Amino acid sequence: MAAQPNSFVFAQVPSTAAENAFAFHRNFASKDPHIHPRIESEIIEFAQSGHLFGVRRKSTHEFVGLCYVVQDSGESDWQLGGLTVTIQKQGIGELLVRFALAHTIVYGVLLQEAKWVQKILAYVRKDNNAPRRLLTSLGFEHSGTDVFSREDAPAWMKRNRERGNLVFDEFTFTLVGLRQLATWFDERFDGTLHPGGAEAQINLVGHNRIEHLTRALRQLAGGLDS
Amino acid sequence: MSEPMPGTSMTNIEREQHLQAAQKKAADAAKADEIKDSDFRAILRDGQKLLRMSEKEFADELRVSHPRLNRWLHGKDLSHPVMRPGIAAWVAHKLSASTRNK
Secondary structure, rough: OOOOOOEEEEEEOOHHHHHHHHHHHHHHHHHHHOOOOOOOHHHHHHHOOOOEEEEEEEOOOOOOEEEEEEEOOOOOOEEEEEEEEOOOOHHHHHHHHHHHHHHHHHHOOOOOEEOOOOOEEEEOOOOOOOOHHHHOOOOOOEEEEEEEEEOOOOOHHHHOOOOOEEEEEEEEEEEEHHHHHHHHHHHHHOOOOOOOOEEEEEEEOOOOOOHHHHHHHHHHHHHHHH | OOOEEOOOOOHHHHHHHHHHHHHHHHHHHOOOOOOOOHHHHHHHHHHHHHOOOOOOHHHHHOOOOHHHHHHHOOOOOOOHHHHHHHHHHHHHHHHHHHHHOO
């Protein structure tokens, strides 16, 4: 059966598509000063480790969205970043972030006894307003402001032409956000984008389906109240 | 009499029997709502071994990171129990394909 013209596939980016994903990221990051440009080896590593999430047109496999949720080490917190979407106001970015969060939570062990043992953080530059509303609407809360001198800042925070201190707001994904996420997949997600209306197919590790993801999230959220 | 496979003490017939048993175990587990930690670990371990893949190859095929698969194989940081049957189904499918391709 031919794919509908407006059908999108949300999935981990396989390492075989990492080169295309990097080209997409580089193109976007070169135009948007708020996107931290990652080098090719980083994007390949994210893809190989299963932490790069993408949206592609079902018909052409062309990337229309990308983000990652990564760790510096096995025990550290996770960082959501690199959200780039070329088609605006269709709900693609929102679903991509929900998918990436849900995937990270159910395939890892971020929660124990109703508490985060590994948090999911997002860093937003002080002068970047665009993602703040999305993050708070998805259940992140502002959890601090970090000021780094250029010398002390992690490499990913720096852009070559910048001078002076780098200021980032830190947002943390909350337990309330987890409940919202579970409810959203359970009650709101119907396989289409809102408000765009296009088909949104979600591919998961193994032979898992969206029902499994939803049930796992529901159990995790239910465990918060017990 | 079947000769042992090079590099192993397992004959082809024994391997075939192991393959079928592991495939059945994974397929049965795939039908469950959830899979216990020890069973999930055994399904992954048997799958990797019988498919003759390195951990890295197995992780790449499954689309999880190598460190994550390694932790799963050692019973650490396992995925949510609800997500395990889908992974067992994938292992069963790969083992079944491996049997057919012989």
